[in-house]
Amino acid sequence: MASTVTVFSASLLVLFFLRSVDAAEVGSNVFSVQSYGALGDGRHDDSKALGDAWSAACSSEKPAVVLIPKGKKYLTKHITLAGPCKSSILVMVKGSLLATPERSDWSKETIRHWILFSGVHDLTVNGGGSIDGNGNVWWENSCKTNSELPCTEAPTALTFHSCTNLKVESLKVVNSQQIQISVEDSTGVRMSRLSISAPEASPNTDGIHITRSRDVQVTDCTIKTGDDCMSIEDGTENLLVKNMVCGPGHGISIGSLGDHNSEAHVSNVTVDNVRLYGTTNGARIKTWQGGKGYAKNIVFQNMIMDNVWNPIIIDQNYCDSSTPCKQQKSAVEVSDVLFKNIRGTSASEEAIMLHCSSNVPCHGITLENVKITVKGGSADAKSTCQNAEWKKSGPVSPQPCSLTN
Numbered sequence: 088m089a090s091t092v093t094v095f096s097a098s099l100l101v102l103f104f105l106r107s108v109d110a111a112e113v114g115s116n117v118f119s120v121q122s123y124g125a126l127g128d129g130r131h132d133d134s135k136a137l138g139d140a141w142s143a144a145c146s147s148e149k150p151a152v153v154l155i156p157k158g159k160k161y162l163t164k165h166i167t168l169a170g171p172c173k174s175s176i177l178v179m180v181k182g183s184l185l186a187t188p189e190r191s192d193w194s195k196e197t198i199r200h201w202i203l204f205s206g207v208h209d210l211t212v213n214g215g216g217s218i219d220g221n222g223n224v225w226w227e228n229s230c231k232t233n234s235e236l237p238c239t240e241a242p243t244a245l246t247f248h249s250c251t252n253l254k255v256e257s258l259k260v261v262n263s264q265q266i267q268i269s270v271e272d273s274t275g276v277r278m279s280r281l282s283i284s285a286p287e288a289s290p291n292t293d294g295i296h297i298t299r300s301r302d303v304q305v306t307d308c309t310i311k312t313g314d315d316c317m318s319i320e321d322g323t324e325n326l327l328v329k330n331m332v333c334g335p336g337h338g339i340s341i342g343s344l345g346d347h348n349s350e351a352h353v354s355n356v357t358v359d360n361v362r363l364y365g366t367t368n369g370a371r372i373k374t375w376q377g378g379k380g381y382a383k384n385i386v387f388q389n390m391i392m393d394n395v396w397n398p399i400i401i402d403q404n405y406c407d408s409s410t411p412c413k414q415q416k417s418a419v420e421v422s423d424v425l426f427k428n429i430r431g432t433s434a435s436e437e438a439i440m441l442h443c444s445s446n447v448p449c450h451g452i453t454l455e456n457v458k459i460t461v462k463g464g465s466a467d468a469k470s471t472c473q474n475a476e477w478k479k480s481g482p483v484s485p486q487p488c489s490l491t492n
């Protein structure tokens with residue numbers, strides 16, 4: 088009897104403990120930025136408090152939580168949160184991290200990053216709060232907004248560099264200075280339930296940028312932005328992008344690859360169950376002339392497009408330059424690409440463009456169950472192709488040009 092009572096009261100104690108803290112914090116050390124002197128008034132610089140909370144958490148022997156409390160705005164400058172850490176780390180963003188609006192707070196060395204996580208193993212960032220890049224001042228001073236201004240670099244809001252076993256979940260990322268989230272040189276990445284937004288006119292605010300990373304999954308995200316919703320760059324291998332909503336923005340892009348005669352490798356990318364609204368592109372692969380390497384084993388499937396300017400596009404003559412790009416012999420080879428179950432409307436008449444290189448033609452392109460019409464039905468949707476070897480499976484409308492033309 089006595090032992091039953093003991094067990095019973097012990098369970099009560101455990102229950103009480105579970106109720107009094109977040110489940111995720113059980114058994115962890117919690118390092119709140121408030122305990123390290125942060126004010127959270129949105130004006131005072133809380134960078135040092137965040138850095139100190141991180142350092143304490145990172146040197147903890149037990150799994151640690153860095154807490155950004157709810158209901159407050161913590162203003163920070165450029166900050167590097169570096170590993171390796173002694174144990175796993177959870178950064179729980181319940182309130183908001185707000186970037187300083189002073190451009191002079193960045194130096195030449197730090198200008199590419201606002202919050203940079205570097206070399207961390209077993210890192211989770213979540214909490215439902217927001218990461219606010221306060222980007223207005225950067226957009227106003229961009230040469231893409233005002234061509235009289237010199238082109239300068241601007242920070243990426245959230246960068247994960249050399250991280251392994253990374254989870255980024257349930258966050259709002261808003262108004263980034265430039266790229267919103269960048270994943271670089273990382274392995275084993277899960278990103279989900281992210282709500283990412285910046286105005287349609289904000290320059291270069293790519294939603295999620297992935298490079299030199301493998302085994303990455305991006306699921307259940309909503310992205311509204313001024314540039315690519317996702318840019319999938321050189322060195323991406325084994326990527327799944329699933330259940331996404333994109334627009335406004337420039338769509339889901341692989342590339343641009345092979346700029347400045349560089350070598351690029353992208354393989355095994357699946358983009359599945361994506362809706363795009365009013366984007367400039369839908370499913371896109373873009374490469375510069377003169378590059379080397381490949382983009383292969385790529386699937387774009389189950390996509391619904393509404394009023395998308397270029398719904399399906401492979402462009403091997405990509406040229407985002409103020410001067411025309413010259414003809415070059417080499418190119419990043421594009422092969423084994425499946426566009427399957429894609430339907431919706433195109434804002435332009437060009438619904439499908441397979442524009443491949445004459446020296447390195449695209450091959451293994453399959454179109455399966457594709458139906459795209461021009462928005463409003465004012466004209467028939469068209470397609471154009473050059474140097475593309477493709478086949479179809481099931482109905483495809485509009486059908487690309489035949490191999491011979």
Ligand SMILES: *[C@@H]1O[C@H](CO)[C@@H](O)[C@H](O)[C@H]1NC(C)=O
Nearest residue numbers: 302303324325326327355357
């Ligand atoms: C391709 O990538 C997926 C993740 O999207 C992975 O599960 C699968 O094993 C990869 N396939 C190969 C052949 O590596």
